[in-house]
Amino acid sequence: MQIGSADYQTLVKRFSKNSRTAKNTLNAFWTGGLICILGQALLDLFDSQKHLTHDEAVAAVTVVLVLLSALATGAGLYKPVAKFAGAGTLIPVTGFANAVVSAGLEFRSEGLVTGLGIKLFTIAGPVIVYGSAASFIYGVILWIIKTLA
Amino acid sequence: MKRKKRGTILFSSPPSIIANAAVVGKTEGEGPLAAHFDAICQDDRFCEKTWEKAEASLQKQTLSTAIKKAGLSADDIDMLFSGDLLNQCVASGYCARDMRIPFFGLYGACSTMAEALTLAAVMTGGGYAERAAAVTSSHFCTAERQFRFPLEYGGQRTPTSQRTVTGCGAAILSRTRKPPYILCCTPGRVVDLGIKDINNMGAAMAPAACDTLVSFFSDTGLSPSSFDLILTGDLGAAGADLLLETAERAGISLRSNYDDCGRMIFDSRAQDTHSGGSGCGCSGAVICSYVLNQMRIGKIASVLFVGTGALMSPTVLNQKESIPCIAHAVYISNSTAFKGG
Structure with a gap:
């Protein structure tokens, strides 16, 4: 007899291997940590430059990490690293850069406007949308607290 | 031809598969079946500008090889049943455009080869075609961009996920009596x-x-x-x-x-x-x-x-x-x- 849907879901769970969460988490932790160390080293370097304010140094770190990630994506180096690192490369700004650049490379074949232009933020779009929305909400909350205080 | 209760079609004069060909990409050519393929293309772009054209080209190369192995030309094939994974089955459409064989485009996802063989067998077994071709293709790079993520996007896959094969199979069916x-x-x-x-x-x-x-x-x-x-x-x-x-x-x-x-x-x-x-x-x-x-x-x-x-x-x-x-x-x-x- 054909098996029922609920029974089958149980069977599928039993037969489907799960991702190796412990290993993936550990790898994500140390690779992500390495990227953060690199970011910190860059920040220290930029902070030591007299012509940069601290805010400018912070912005410069982001620019450099995004550039490195974009170049690595274009050279085909990012993907194998990310396969190993998982969230370690996804969570820092490197993940955002990769999402934008990989989409740009992929959809260039459909034209600059109808391909690249439309699809550039196909993966990174939600980050921008909800990032902006969240910062707006936090801004409002901060304003209310400051007004009341 | 006989039709059974649950839909099975039994051919009274079974059509034969007179020729078959398979062409695959680089990764498939490094797999255990490498020795059995007619060609392994080292360039997954198949010398084309886009991945979609690459898949159409892969299909054309495979079908042409099968027709040649049967000792025939494209004009000898009465019907072409082919399909792929792409929206509107474009790889098949562009292959059929160049081959000039009367064409039926199929979509059955990964079941398409069985679907194409069934329909080609019904047409030849039923006497509506002297010879028919069944062809299916897929390409890792066209499937990724349509169903998943850009190629260079860095992510991890679950253990149950499968890799889309860059490859194509073509079979020529005929009313000739010759196994299989x-x-x-x-x-x-x-x-x-x-x-x-x-x-x-x-x-x-x-x-x-x-x-x-x-x-x-x-x-x-x-x-x-x-x-x-x-x-x-x-x-x-x-x-x-x-x-x-x-x-x-x-x-x-x-x-x-x-x-x-x-x-x-x-x-x-x-x-x-x-x-x-x-x-x-x-x-x-x-x-x-x-x-x-x-x-x-x-x-x-x-x-x-x-x-x-x-x-x-x-x-x-x-x-x-x-x-x-x-x-x-x-x-x-x-x-x-x-x-x-």
Whole structure:
């Protein structure tokens, strides 16, 4: 007899291997940590430059990490690293850069406007949308607290 | 031609597969079946500018090779049944544009090879075509950009996910009496047990394969031991295990002579392909190389091929729908003697 849907879901769970969460988490932790160390080293370097304010140094770190990630994506180096690192490369700004650049490379074949232009933020779009929305909400909350205080 | 209760078509004059060809990409050419393919293309772009054109070119090269192996020209083929995974089946459409053969475009996801073989067999077996071609292709790079992520996007995949095969299989069917023959076909019904995970398509498709096997064996009176090989395409490792289990519960024991095209085409450990291959080029390339070649040299005498397809689209999956699946069975044998009921 054909098996029922609920029974089958149980069977599928039993037969489907799960991702190796412990290993993936550990790898994500140390690779992500390495990227953060690199970011910190860059920040220290930029902070030591007299012509940069601290805010400018912070912005410069982001620019450099995004550039490195974009170049690595274009050279085909990012993907194998990310396969190993998982969230370690996804969570820092490197993940955002990769999402934008990989989409740009992929959809260039459909034209600059109808391909690249439309699809550039196909993966990174939600980050921008909800990032902006969240910062707006936090801004409002901060304003209310400051007004009341 | 006879039609059985659950839909199985028995051919009174079984059409024969007079030629077959398979062309694959680089990764597939590094797999265990490498020696059986007609060509392994080192350049996955097939000298074209876009991936879609590359897949069309792959299809054209495979079909041309099969036609040539049959000692024919494109004008000798009365009908072309072909399909791929792309929206509007563009690889098949562009291949058919250049080949100038009367064309039917098919979409059955990974089951398309079984679908194409069934329809080509009905047309030739029924006398409506002297010769018909069945072709399916898939390409890793076209499938990724349509169904998943950009190629260079860095992410991790689950162990149950499958890798879309860059490959194409083509078979030429004819009314000539020469083995191997297609003795009967069981068109499948769509089965959906509520699986929604795009990374576990084997699990979604296994119940469809089981359903079609039940129909096939009940219609024909045959048993799994009547075959040298029972082959699904492409459930992958996880899906194949699920099929063995669900089939066992339905009273069909497949343990001794069963395999799956998705499991065969890659060495999943060495090539890191997780659950195995998928895409209609997977079963297409395995059937039209290893399987039919082994039949031609007599190493395998009878095959039950069950092509399985997950009829999903990313749009509908984002709407939280489950994956409807289908499986068609095709009985291929070196003898025209049908021992069933």
